[in-house]
Amino acid sequence: MYCCMKKNYGWICFAFVAVIFTVSSCKKAFEDKPLELLTIDFIFDQNDPTGDQAYKWVTNIYSKIPSGYNRMLGGSSLGVSSSVRTNISLVPLECFSDDAVPSADGNEAWNIIRGGYSPLITFDDNWGNCYSAIRAANIFLNYYQQVPWADSSRKVWLPNEARALRAYFYYELIRRYGGVPLLGDKVFDSNDPELLKLKRNSFEECVNYIVAELDMAKDSLRPDASLAGRTTDADFGKMRKSIALAIKAKVLLLAASPLFNPSPTPDRSYTGYPSYNAERWKAAADAAKALIDLGIYDLEPNRYTLMLQRANKEHIFFRMSDPRIDNSYSYYMSPPGYKPANRNSEGRVSPTQEFVDAFPMKNGKAITDPSSGFTASNPYAGRDPRLDQSVFYNGAKWLQRPVEIFEGGRDKPNDVTLAAVQTQTGYYAKKFCANDSSSANYTTTFFRDGGFVPPWCIIRYADILLMYAEAQNEYAGPDAAVYAAVAKIRQRAGLSPFALPPGLSQDQMRDAVRNERRIELAFEEQRFWDIRRWKIAKTVYGTALHGVTITKNTNGTFSYSPKVVTTPYFTDAMYLFPIAIKETQVNRSMEQNPGY
Template sequence: MKRLFLYMLTGMSLMGVTSCSDFLDTVPHDALSPSTTWKTEDDAQKFLVGCYDGWADPTQLVYLDCGSDIGYNNFEWEEWKTIGNGSMSAAASVYDMYKFDIIRRCNTFLENIENIEFEDDAKKNDMIAQVRTIRAYQYFDKNWWYGGIPIISNYETAEEAQVPRNTEEEVKKFVYDELDAAIPLLKDAPSSRGYIAKGTALAIKMRSALYYGDYDRAKATAQAIMDLGQYELDSNYSNLFTVAGQGSKEIIASVQRIENLKTFGVIGQMYNNADAGWSSIVPTQKLIDMYEMDNGLTKEEAGTYYDPAHPFAHRDPRMAMTVIFPGQDWNGRIFNTLDKQINGEDNKDFPGGADNASKTALTWYKYLGPKSQYSDMWNTNACPIIFRYAEVLLTYAEAENELNGPSAIVYDLLDQVRLRAGHKAVDRSKYGTQATLRELIRRERTIEFAGEGLRRADILRWKDESGKMIAEKVLNGKLTRIVGTVDYNGTDPYTRATITGTDEFIENRSFKVTNRYLPIPQKARDANPNLEQNDGY
């Protein structure tokens, strides 16, 4: 079947509703008149495709971990550095997720589709449900990051659009109600890759419930996804993040990109300097420190089995499938970010050298490896994952543990995720209480989804024993990198690098309670004086 975005250029040129307005992005000044469109099912299909364009932001997905302890963004003008180090302000360079153009398109679609007669009402209802799901995701995403946003209509004037923010609880209820109404009307399986069916809508419902701590709802929805029988864990973890793996049965939803038609250039920004990239989005040593040893112990528990001089040895196999580390075989060479010079020549990947060299001495492997999969790394057909089946299993495990833990089903679900990547099963005796199992689930979720944009939301919603956000602990203090040297005569990629220190300064990081929410962009408040700013900005 044709993929969704093979329709995109034709659909968008005909619908013409892609530009943003200057007042809350709510007025479609460039929309075609409903009197000349909205006549046939084909018109509705073209507008439907337009609602999909940008419904999930691929840039946001791959950059989001830079706002957490496991990721770093080196360039402030890319607008994620300030989120990670806590220097956000309404006027500062902060990535703008406060955009309403897609919600506006959805509103236009839902207002006008009722005027079209369909031969099959089920088809019409399915299209309506797809758009309501897209709109629900947009509201959920913004509500989570900003803490209450306006629930908007389409407006004719700037003055009409100057509406106040709804409360976070009101928007949450709207999202829940929209999803509950849409899911029964959706097809069980999508008509082609990229379209929304029950699985994607249920995944939005599941994640939103988990984030807001509605564990019964999260657990029941995870079970509903399992019951669809459409998804399964990929036997090859690394395969998920390659072009070859885009059809994996583990992927519930991903952002669709097609080479030479609608491409994703951010991939080029992720490669290190010697690969002609920018090292814009890189992992941190704090992520490496979270990986268990291959015997299931943490590095703190492992005793002499963990060698700080060779921190990449004997680790959870997912580490090497997630991060490119010093000493690793990479793209026909040995990856070296430790030595200032190699064979008398300046090392392009040395962190203290060029701006484009990774400042953490690490690079993501997810979506980048193998490099040969892209003919042009600045115009790739990489399709960042929005939801995958492993999240379903770990959501059920987390919700079940919070409700009834520990229980056998939690261990079983964790084992499914760990074993498929070649790691060890959970030690039931070691993680025999709800509290210890909670700690493991949180670490497992971080490791499994590293580089996929879930970590910041997790450290905002997770609390410690005193009720403080985990972010208050892990995002305050110095961010540092490793230093050392790479032995080119070494045959083991896991021990070629010898680390002599772990305290080379990168930046100071700060997280205040008020950083739970992003600042409402000042330009939005200038256009709409009724928008109240979040506390602390």
């Protein structure tokens, strides 16, 4: 269980190695006691009123939060740690959704796209990572009171941080696997025979536990900072009431969604609730509204601010780290014809035509609407400004020249001797790059994890607004509050008019909200999970995905011809991830997900 039984001690070793690392820098002599006891005694030192080592213990748990951007490895193993990542093969999670595919062909990412995943060939497997974090939280909760805390606020904040972090890691587990074993506060010894007998709790039990833990912790965390305070707060990003509320809203929205709240056919397996219950949508809406009502977050007027400033009006929960200044991410994503400072750009990600077509015209109308003004001969003119912020398309301005993705163009030269990859779809991903259309070089941005990407935002205010709109619409229909939440997003985007048409049905509003989530939160690891919790992945992803072939005519115009890029493999079993075979073989009580 938890990647550690006898042959694999991953989740035990996380806590143990962290302790050993700390102890190695300590000059105390501990030769007279067993090492494990010494390490715990050192971290939770009964003679250290500062509690600094215990404080660092909690801080280290944050490092287990999964990052984003290009985190999925297309080489030897998907989703592995940064220490073993290769370069060009890294792709975002959206490359396994209907929004994009990897530009490079022939790597392991394509094996997953074309062949799926199994208990033997797992995908984004966070089982061991999450349980190691949960174990670390449990260790803290078991031992923190032996520290003679001089700072009484630490004694209150830190255990509730550990509790909230533990709840978050359970959320990471249940959205992948459904119901999982709940450990409570127990810290298992590696030789404990009970580890071999642990069974999965139901999804409902897990949700109830996570929500209860967040409710217990939320009012005893660090106080939320004002916008001005965030810019100078070194701990901005650590658990606050607003973050606990945001995670709670995420959990309850997952629980209310069709994957776990099917209608009208009840799902009585351990992965779901007993039957459909509309009140779950109300609970999710209420949770999102509680965060909105705090009144301490808002949308940033300029969406590029989100890429350039960690502390802003909109970021609620993000992965903390030690940042430095760099512009590497722009090189990773920009079309390969751009070589500022004599360094090749890589164009790693190819958005699909389905994703590009999801962006409406600037007047807010879908491109399929005959009155929208869309023209197939000039398909990118007059579109939602978020398209230009998310996608490199043919003719878009970048580094003082138009992007050339037509056949034989500088960004699709079709020269097999070039080391750089080329687009599979006629597009490259632009999201998270600075606004460098008129620049001579890529803008340096606020980067983290060795300079690869900006701090990874897990939940931002736009997400909360759309979560509220979705849940409220499912519970009460498209009332004024739903319209207002969506309009706020579309107004910031620059649509005119930004209001949705009056009189939409619940189904029409559902489609509108889902599309807003797709384009507003593009490449933020939302679409991958959304199409699963909505249970539409088999329809929108397990079908042909398209791109475009662009030909430059002799008169300087362009012709656009659709093409099929791939048909991903997707089965009903893949709505949940398989539990790795190493877990189920060691613990025969561990039930595998259906279909694997």
